[in-house]
Amino acid sequence: MSVRKRQGVWYRTRKKRNTVNRGEAQTNQGWIMKSKTEYLTFQIKKRMEFRNITPDVERVVLESAVQEGLCLVNAMHITASVFINDDEPGLHRDYKLWLESLAPFDPSPERYHHNRTGEDNADAHHKRQIMGREVVVAITGGRLDFGPWEQIFYGEFDGRRSKRVLVKIIGE
Amino acid sequence: MSVRKRQGVWYRTRKKRNTVNRGEAQTNQGWIMKSKTEYLTFQIKKRMEFRNITPDVERVVLESAVQEGLCLVNAMHITASVFINDDEPGLHRDYKLWLESLAPFDPSPERYHHNRTGEDNADAHHKRQIMGREVVVAITGGRLDFGPWEQIFYGEFDGRRSKRVLVKIIGE
Amino acid sequence: MSVRKRQGVWYRTRKKRNTVNRGEAQTNQGWIMKSKTEYLTFQIKKRMEFRNITPDVERVVLESAVQEGLCLVNAMHITASVFINDDEPGLHRDYKLWLESLAPFDPSPERYHHNRTGEDNADAHHKRQIMGREVVVAITGGRLDFGPWEQIFYGEFDGRRSKRVLVKIIGE
Structure with missing residues (x-):
C-alpha cells in the first residue's frame, strides 16, 4: 500500500x-475530536431559585461547531444543581415545597451537624443531591438533541453569592 | 521530516x-472519533412501570462498532427516567411504593400547582428527579462495561402514551 | 490538491x-481521541460509609495524558454510589441520618419485598438512587475541572465486601 x-x-x-x-x-x-469549555456565572438573589439556562448552553453548542458529541453541564458548587425538566412556574413552586419537606432549611447545629462548621446551608447540600449535580446532553446535527419539553435549569439552593456552571463539549 | x-x-x-x-x-x-444516535420508542400500558432496555442498548453499541467510548442513555420526556439497578421484581415493587410515598399521585390542583395547567402528572415530574434522567455507561472492548448486576431500565411515571429514549455513543 | x-x-x-x-x-x-479505563476496588468495613476518591481519579487523569475530555466515574455495584459533594464529616453524618430516614435498613421481607430473595440490602438499593450511580467530570488543561469544594466520593450502602468503581476517560 x-x-x-x-x-x-x-x-x-x-x-x-x-x-x-x-x-x-x-x-x-x-472525524477529528473537538472540545469547548465555558463557565457561566450566576448571582441568584433568593436563597432557592431555578433559572432556565438552555439558551446559554445552546449558544455554547453553536460556537463549538460540534456536530455530533456530548455536552456536560454541571454546577461547580455543591449547594446547587443542574437538572432538566419543565419550564412551568407551578412545577417549580411544587419542587421548592417538596425539597423543603425532604430537607428543611434549619441553620441550627442540632438537626444538621454540618452547620456546626459555621455554615447554615446543610439543607442545600441535601437538596442538591435530590436534583442532581449535572446533566449530559447529546449533540446531534449541531444541536442539543432534546425531547419536546426538555429545558436545562440551574437550581440554586444557597444563593445571594456568585456561583459558576461549567459547560464542556466534546465531539466532532 | x-x-x-x-x-x-x-x-x-x-x-x-x-x-x-x-x-x-x-x-x-x-483513534478517530465515531458516533451513533438511536431513538427507542416506548408505549407503556401502566401509569408507572420499569422496562429493562439493556438488550436494546447493547445492540446499538454493537452496531456503532465503537470499541472505547461513552454511551449516554436518556429519557427524552420529563416524566420518565433512565436508571441502572437490579432486574428483580421485588425491588421494582419496593421502588414503586417508595416513590409513591415520596411524591404521591394527586391529580388535584391543591397539592401540586403544576396540575393547575390541566395536567395530572406533577407527581411524575417529582419521581423522575429521584430516579434520574440519564445514565452514562463506559464502552470497553466494544461492550457496555458493567458490574455483575447492572441493568439499564426505562422508568415510566406517566405512561399510556408514546415516549422516546435517546442512545448516543461517541468513541473510537 | x-x-x-x-x-x-x-x-x-x-x-x-x-x-x-x-x-x-x-x-x-x-486532536485525536484517547481513552483510558481503570477499576478501583473498595472493601469498606462498615455497612454505610463515604470515601474520598478524588486523589485516585486525579491520578488516572494524569496517567491518561488527556488534556481536554470527559471523565466518567461510576459505581459498578447497585448498592453503592459515586457522588460529588463536600469533604466535611458533619455533612457526611447528616447524609447518613437523612438517607436512613428516607430508606431505613430493614432486613425483614415485610417492608421490602426485595429482601424475600434472601438479601437484606433493599434499603441500599434505595439510598443509591438518591445519591446517584455516577458523575461525569470535565477534564480541562489535563486536570479535573472542579469548583472550589468539589470532591468525588464513593458511597457505600452495603459494605463489608469487595466492590469496584470504574474510571473511564475519553478526550484528546
Whole structure:
C-alpha cells in the first residue's frame, strides 16, 4: 500500500461523513475530536431559585461547531444543581415545597451537624443531591438533541453569592 | 521530516492500538472519533412501570462498532427516567411504593400547582428527579462495561402514551 | 490538491492546538481521541460509609495524558454510589441520618419485598438512587475541572465486601 493510497483513505474519511440512515438510527465515522469549555456565572438573589439556562448552553453548542458529541453541564458548587425538566412556574413552586419537606432549611447545629462548621446551608447540600449535580446532553446535527419539553435549569439552593456552571463539549 | 515519515507515524497510530496493560488499567491512543444516535420508542400500558432496555442498548453499541467510548442513555420526556439497578421484581415493587410515598399521585390542583395547567402528572415530574434522567455507561472492548448486576431500565411515571429514549455513543 | 498538501494540513491540525481564548471560553480543534479505563476496588468495613476518591481519579487523569475530555466515574455495584459533594464529616453524618430516614435498613421481607430473595440490602438499593450511580467530570488543561469544594466520593450502602468503581476517560 502506498503512502498516497493511505493518505487518500485518510483524507476521504476526514472530509466525507460516512453516514448511514437506518430508520431513526444514524452512524458517523472518521472525524477529528473537538472540545469547548465555558463557565457561566450566576448571582441568584433568593436563597432557592431555578433559572432556565438552555439558551446559554445552546449558544455554547453553536460556537463549538460540534456536530455530533456530548455536552456536560454541571454546577461547580455543591449547594446547587443542574437538572432538566419543565419550564412551568407551578412545577417549580411544587419542587421548592417538596425539597423543603425532604430537607428543611434549619441553620441550627442540632438537626444538621454540618452547620456546626459555621455554615447554615446543610439543607442545600441535601437538596442538591435530590436534583442532581449535572446533566449530559447529546449533540446531534449541531444541536442539543432534546425531547419536546426538555429545558436545562440551574437550581440554586444557597444563593445571594456568585456561583459558576461549567459547560464542556466534546465531539466532532 | 518527510511527508512519508509523517504519514507513516499517522498510519501506525491509526491502525495499531497503543495499548498498555498495567494491572487493571488500559490506555488507548490515536483513534478517530465515531458516533451513533438511536431513538427507542416506548408505549407503556401502566401509569408507572420499569422496562429493562439493556438488550436494546447493547445492540446499538454493537452496531456503532465503537470499541472505547461513552454511551449516554436518556429519557427524552420529563416524566420518565433512565436508571441502572437490579432486574428483580421485588425491588421494582419496593421502588414503586417508595416513590409513591415520596411524591404521591394527586391529580388535584391543591397539592401540586403544576396540575393547575390541566395536567395530572406533577407527581411524575417529582419521581423522575429521584430516579434520574440519564445514565452514562463506559464502552470497553466494544461492550457496555458493567458490574455483575447492572441493568439499564426505562422508568415510566406517566405512561399510556408514546415516549422516546435517546442512545448516543461517541468513541473510537 | 496534492497529497503533500493534504498531509501537511493534517499534520498541522494534529500537532498544533487551535486554541481560541474568548473571556473564559476556550475551543480546541483537531486532536485525536484517547481513552483510558481503570477499576478501583473498595472493601469498606462498615455497612454505610463515604470515601474520598478524588486523589485516585486525579491520578488516572494524569496517567491518561488527556488534556481536554470527559471523565466518567461510576459505581459498578447497585448498592453503592459515586457522588460529588463536600469533604466535611458533619455533612457526611447528616447524609447518613437523612438517607436512613428516607430508606431505613430493614432486613425483614415485610417492608421490602426485595429482601424475600434472601438479601437484606433493599434499603441500599434505595439510598443509591438518591445519591446517584455516577458523575461525569470535565477534564480541562489535563486536570479535573472542579469548583472550589468539589470532591468525588464513593458511597457505600452495603459494605463489608469487595466492590469496584470504574474510571473511564475519553478526550484528546
